[in-house]
Amino acid sequence: ATRVVLASRPSGKPVAENFRLEAETVRDLAEGEVLLQILYLSLDPYMRGRMDDAKSYAKPVEIGGVMEGGTVARVLRTRNAAFDPGDIVLSHSGWQSHAISNGSDLRKLDPGQAPVTTALGVLGMPGFTAYAGLRNIGKPKAGETVVVAAASGAVGSAVGQIARIFGARVVGIAGGREKCDYLRDVLGFDAAVDHHSSDFATALAAACPQGIDVYFENVGGPVWSAVFPLLNDFARVPVCGLIAHYNEDSSVANSHDQLPAVMRAILRKSLTIRGFIQREFADQRSDFYREAGAWIAEGRLKHKEDIVVGLENAPEAFIGLLEGKNFGKLIVRVAS
Ligand code: NDP
Numbered sequence: 001a002t003r004v005v006l007a008s009r010p011s012g013k014p015v016a017e018n019f020r021l022e023a024e025t026v027r028d029l030a031e032g033e034v035l036l037q038i039l040y041l042s043l044d045p046y047m048r049g050r051m052d053d054a055k056s057y058a059k060p061v062e063i064g065g066v067m068e069g070g071t072v073a074r075v076l077r078t079r080n081a082a083f084d085p086g087d088i089v090l091s092h093s094g095w096q097s098h099a100i101s102n103g104s105d106l107r108k109l110d111p112g113q114a115p116v117t118t119a120l121g122v123l124g125m126p127g128f129t130a131y132a133g134l135r136n137i138g139k140p141k142a143g144e145t146v147v148v149a150a151a152s153g154a155v156g157s158a159v160g161q162i163a164r165i166f167g168a169r170v171v172g173i174a175g176g177r178e179k180c181d182y183l184r185d186v187l188g189f190d191a192a193v194d195h196h197s198s199d200f201a202t203a204l205a206a207a208c209p210q211g212i213d214v215y216f217e218n219v220g221g222p223v224w225s226a227v228f229p230l231l232n233d234f235a236r237v238p239v240c241g242l243i244a245h246y247n248e249d250s251s252v253a254n255s256h257d258q259l260p261a262v263m264r265a266i267l268r269k270s271l272t273i274r275g276f277i278q279r280e281f282a283d284q285r286s287d288f289y290r291e292a293g294a295w296i297a298e299g300r301l302k303h304k305e306d307i308v309v310g311l312e313n314a315p316e317a318f319i320g321l322l323e324g325k326n327f328g329k330l331i332v333r334v335a336s
Helices: 046-050 116-120 125-138 154-165 177-185 200-207 221-230 259-268 278-297 311-321
Strands: 002-006 019-023 034-042 071-078 088-091 098-101 145-149 169-174 191-194 212-216 231-239 272-275 305-309 329-333
Touching (some): 002 311, 034 116, 034 311, 071 098, 071 116, 088 116, 116 329, 125 154, 125 212, 125 231, 125 278, 145 154, 145 221, 154 169, 154 212, 154 278, 169 177, 169 200, 177 191, 191 200, 200 221
Parallel strands (some): 145 169, 145 212, 169 191, 231 272, 305 329
Antiparallel strands (some): 002 019, 034 071, 034 098, 034 329, 071 088
């Protein structure tokens, strides 16, 4: 068996040396346990936070510890009556080829219902994040303008399509022409704007002639600066992620402090800006599986996967995720 551990903590961008591939031996099962063979590993932006020692909503990975992560696995051996060999399950086994579980953290998947990788993306945590942030905070109404960044990714692609299902006009922000074409031509977004282009702020304003009623924040940084002046009175901003800042050293203060101007506008325009971690809305997960499952079957909620082969390639793929090299939900195929 193999695993990828955190070798050292990054300063700024993670590099290959922060990770180490190790061999491991699998111990015998105790009563009640199952042995899992990991088939797919999800790579997600939150993993960057787990590499730091800073205070966060979740504990950091220890130095020498296995990198955390959502996985789809096959039950190889079982001493737990609830599981049979061959069962496919959603687990949180991290960056490794095999894992032992007592079963309490496993959810059985039905490969006949949907491809099992969707449990890591559109029908999993990222899809639910989109659904929960829109339903509870963004609350788009028909005819309103919804803007989402990192729009071709796992969360953003679901945000845009679900907002359209709710009747909104949707503008996506993504890096590069190919991703923007995909948003318009495949996902049916009303407009798409490339944040790498030199006239980004002007192009965004042109794509939002009625201003912005809901901005689903995945990014921060210069994208936020371009969005902020376009917010309408009573706009809602679900603050879901700030990926443009994940590689920053939080002890270094920004040279230009925009905060007072931002706070004045929050007051003057009666804005609602609210952060959330998807777990907060866990009681809505069964609604999500039902509704999102139906939307996928009807062809109204599409998804794209970016699959990398081999656990040893997980570090490089993860580093690329923080730079926009992934196109779609990033997943590692660990075994087949
Ligand atoms: P994605 O599949 O969207 O991949 C990340 C994308 O972010 C990249 O492809 C890139 O797209 C974009 N990006 C990276 N750096 C920058 C930058 N500096 N400026 C602008 N865009 C950038 O990832 P996810 O869909 O999994 O996650 C999206 C966001 O949602 C993240 O911020 C994540 O932390 C957050 N999240 C929050 C959750 C919660 O409970 N609050 C749960 C799950 C995710 P491009 O090439 O288009 O720029």
